[in-house]
Amino acid sequence: MSVDEPTDKAAHIRHLLATEREAVRENTSHFNRERYRASTEYEGYEELRGRAREIKEDAIERLPELIETVRESVEANGGTVYVADDAADANRYVEEVVRDDGDTVVKSKSMTTEEIDLNEALEAAGVDVYETDLGEFVVQVADEAPSHLVGPSLHRSSDDIAELFNDRFDPEEPLETAQELTEFARDYLGDRIVEADVGVTGANFVLAESGTITLVTNEGNGRKVAATPDTHVAVAGIEKLLPSIEELKPFTELIARAATGQDVPQYLSMLTPPSDSPSLDFDDPTTPLSKQGSEDREFHLVLLDNGRTEMREDPQLRETLYCIRCGACANSCANFQQVGGHAFGGETYTGGIATGWEAGVEGLDTAAEFNDLCTGCSRCVNACPVEIDIPWINTVVRDRVNRGADEGQFDHLVEGLTPDEEPGGMDLGKRFFGNFETAAKLGSATAPLSNWLANAGPVRAGMERVLGIDGRRDLPQFERETFRDWFEKRGGAAASTKRARETRAAGGSLVPRDEATREAIVYPDLYTNYVRPGRGRAAVRVLEALGVHVEVPDVPSSGRAPLSQGMVATADAKASRVFGALAEHLDAGRDVVVVEPSDLAMFRREYEKFLPDASHQRLSENSYEAVEYVFGLLENGGDADVLTGPDADDPGVAYHSHCQQRTLGAAAHTQAVLDRLGYDVVLSEAECCGMAGSFGYKRDYYELSMAVGEDLATEFGGVHGNRRVVASGTSCLDQLDDLLDRKPAHPVELLDPART
């Protein structure tokens, strides 16, 4: 899957959009919907996630000890444990075991054996290897890599598979339906299982105290592979160890729900081999099962390190080891839903968490090939049953990739825009987008000239060639009068106090006239300040109408732009500056109202990594998304009538909340406020709009971004085609602007008392 040139990357994505998109999208969004359903129906799901997380943290902390414990228990049971340093070591061991026992191997699904390319190693040694999981069988026959952690072949439709099988096996009657394909594969593989000398399985969990392997399957192949041949080899990463059956409990409730939305898998095998189950010689017509005996049974547990010990010692990658490979991060990912793991994946692993796995077991180069496909939308964060901060892992790896890059010939073009701590040589487009603040300041100061210039043909061509900005995108239009300029011009904080006071005198506010006032600052984020000041102006008027004194101080940009390009040090420095500028306001008891959801997400989520705990807590607890804040005001007695409700012939509202806003749980408030004012609201289901900051501007990803957006556009078309479109995020507004004829607005603009 090596894609070197950016143009190759675009072509590869285009190819996948044309060939695999439909099946991937259908299957992943089905799993995703089912996960939502199953997790909301299960009472206490969130507590279970917390518990699972704790257990994994503890197990990885105690890993060396658990390895010793499992060695003792497995050996006491009569099996063998081999700890393999790397892929070659593991393969060599398995090959020796197989050679002692025969030359045919059947396997149940195991990503870990994919990681070490066990099949290739065994085949090179003259062993016949058969994958018995039907999805794995399909990719084995097609000689492809799995495209998904849980559904290796979910990029293929029944028709596809039928064509593949008919071509390969030439059955008497051509196969057509899923039923026929399944029956064919079952019979074919059933014979292979019965003949096999060795069964190889993976393990979802390994219980150290008892030496028990836990396998989660739906087809029953895992059971057959483990029970039929006398020799069973289980290959598992060392991170699969849990102390005992007690710690397994939350995982048995979580894993199937997270993966496919099932309450429980069809088969949850608890194998403590070698088992007492009788040896099965199927040609034996005389000896009953109870007399077959199990003396010939043999068991080998191969525990694979292959970089995991180093990951454990790496404070940023360590979390990856908590992953239970449920695939939920892939299913909830808008980009993955379009292209699947053949673009969004490395040598073995796929989806958001693949970046961590591939960086750990293969190296940065492999992770770098697909790391950009994570836009940081954070929709996977709440999906992950072990609460892994998957976007953070992607950001850290991006930072490391940036630092590993060599200096290039166009560096001088963005040099002045880049802070010193970021390395020269890093991708120029990334440096440009990461320092969007500088461009925005310059662009706004010289608008409208800057807008004309930027859109002029030769400039756009240069931007495409050097910075990778797709020529098909409209560029953000900078406003000459910034949001802060406007606020100062109308009299600044003093005027706002006066306005809020008047409102209170008129009885329109939540704060009784003789009581203390509520004060807020509206954070002038980069986009609100320079590109979309209208939403800032509306926010100020809405707050004043509810009796809140507003200030719009000079606060630096949040660091979201550099962070999204993997410029962690720059973002970290920004966080300190932002906190420095806000501390006084926080101390004065002012609330921080944020219009741009991705910046609110910085304050609440990412700043946790950058600020001391107390500072982060103070800022995050006192920051609100604009309409979330309005919701709070209305809940506390604010008068909704001072805001603008639906027009007499209002067409209704189609609302797309921002991905990061939803992860924070700050999206429902907007719907509630709109409902309360009498708007008729429909919500989008799409996980993300596809623009995701700079992502949709990039030449390599333009088509993917549009493909993601198409899902949203479809939702807002048809019967909803007349509705007013509102969205909270800048990116979402830009994307909807490109996708629809209707002009989208921010919800606070709808509420604006000055709206006509």
Next chain:
Amino acid sequence: MSNVRIAGFGEALEDHGVSWARTDIEGFRSTLVDALVNPAVGVPLGYEGVSLDDAPVTVDPTPAELRAATTGVTPARLGVATYGSFLIDSDAKGSEPVSLYPERHVAVVRESDLVADLPAALDELGDAYAENPASAVFATGPSATGDMGALVEGVHGPKHVHAVVLENR
């Protein structure tokens, strides 16, 4: 054992596509025979008062008989009420292959062996592991796959599962 739990168990079985019948010792033979599709094989149930001996079931089959069978009858060590799951032991009698290879699995579970949920079942198993760790599987409904582009039941494991719930005396 409360009727609530049995009702819950029955519902969960149906949710997972498992048919079931409830019987007592007297009615066991005829209830079992109704559930069989011949040829049938089985392993000794080990429950007092009932056995497979007078039913058309080949008890303790040879591997060749196992492969030719349509129905496999086994006891279930536990039934899990919330999910309609059975805990089948990988014992020396061959419960694992008999419950796995034939197209139809008939699981016989005693009411007194029903537990509320999976964590409770793991508790029981955990106690047993403290003495002697063994192998077992929680099986819920028929084997299934979506890998061929649509949901198909009956893959490597049974296509039909039927439960016989044996009342306590």
